[in-house]
Amino acid sequence: xxxxxxxxxxxxxxxxxxxxxxxxxxxxxxxxxxxxxxxxxxxxxxxxxxxxxxxxxxxxxxxxxxxxxxxxxxxxxxxxxxxxxxxxxxxxxxxxxxxxxxxxxxxxxxxxxxxxxxxxxxxxxxxxxxxxxxxxxxxxxxxxxxxxxxx
Numbered sequence: 001x002x003x004x005x006x007x008x009x010x011x012x013x014x015x016x017x018x019x020x021x022x023x024x025x026x027x028x029x030x031x032x033x034x035x036x037x038x039x040x041x042x043x044x045x046x047x048x049x050x051x052x053x054x055x056x057x058x059x060x061x062x063x064x065x066x067x068x069x070x071x072x073x074x075x076x077x078x079x080x081x082x083x084x085x086x087x088x089x090x091x092x093x094x095x096x097x098x099x100x101x102x103x104x105x106x107x108x109x110x111x112x113x114x115x116x117x118x119x120x121x122x123x124x125x126x127x128x129x130x131x132x133x134x135x136x137x138x139x140x141x142x143x144x145x146x147x148x149x150x151x
Contacts, residue, residue, distance in 0.1 A: 001080060004132040005072045005125040010084065012066045012126070020062060028055040072111070072125045076139055079111060081123050088118045098146045 028051050031039075039047040073080040079090045096112045109132075111123040 001073045001075045001078075002131065002135050002138075003071070003073045004127055004135050005070070006128045009069055009071045009126065013069050014084065017062045017067050021059060024055050024058060028052055068124055069108075070119060070123050070125050072109075072123070072127075074135055074139075076142060079123075081111075081117075081119060083119065086118065090117055092142055092146070095146055 031051050032048055034044070036044045038044055042050075071082045071084065073082075077091065079092065079095065081088050081090065090111075090113065094114050094117070096114045099110045099112065101108050101110065106126055108124055109127050111125075113121050113123070115121075117123075
């Protein structure tokens with residue numbers, strides 16, 4: 001079994017969202033309970049609403065961008081997926097395709113299952129360039145049938 005996802009998955013999935021939510025959540029709560037009529041040149045009520053909208057938009061972006069990432073390990077028979085609390089094993093015959101998406105700064109891989117698994121029908125992760133490349137070189141016959149590129 002070889003880890004093919006980046007080592008930053010734990011930081012991106014858990015530590016970044018917790019730090020962001022605690023920091024901006026504390027500021028938002030403190031601001032909502034303050035009795036300031038103006039914050040700089042902005043009326044207090046508008047600033048409070050703007051800060052609350054910023055906080056909620058940030059939480060939503062973190063959820064859809066990084067909190068749904070998984071750690072993925074592979075061997076010649078199975079794909080092992082974990083969210084750091086639960087671990088599941090999926091055989092390659094249950095995988096419909098693997099799709100790569102390029103977001104300039106990083107790439108994500110999406111594993112689409114034929115039938116929904118415990119993490120749903122799509123599993124997303126950020127591959128480690130070296131680890132995933134080495135796995136592809138060692139097991140070309142397994143992954144060749146699953147690989148798709150989409151823009």
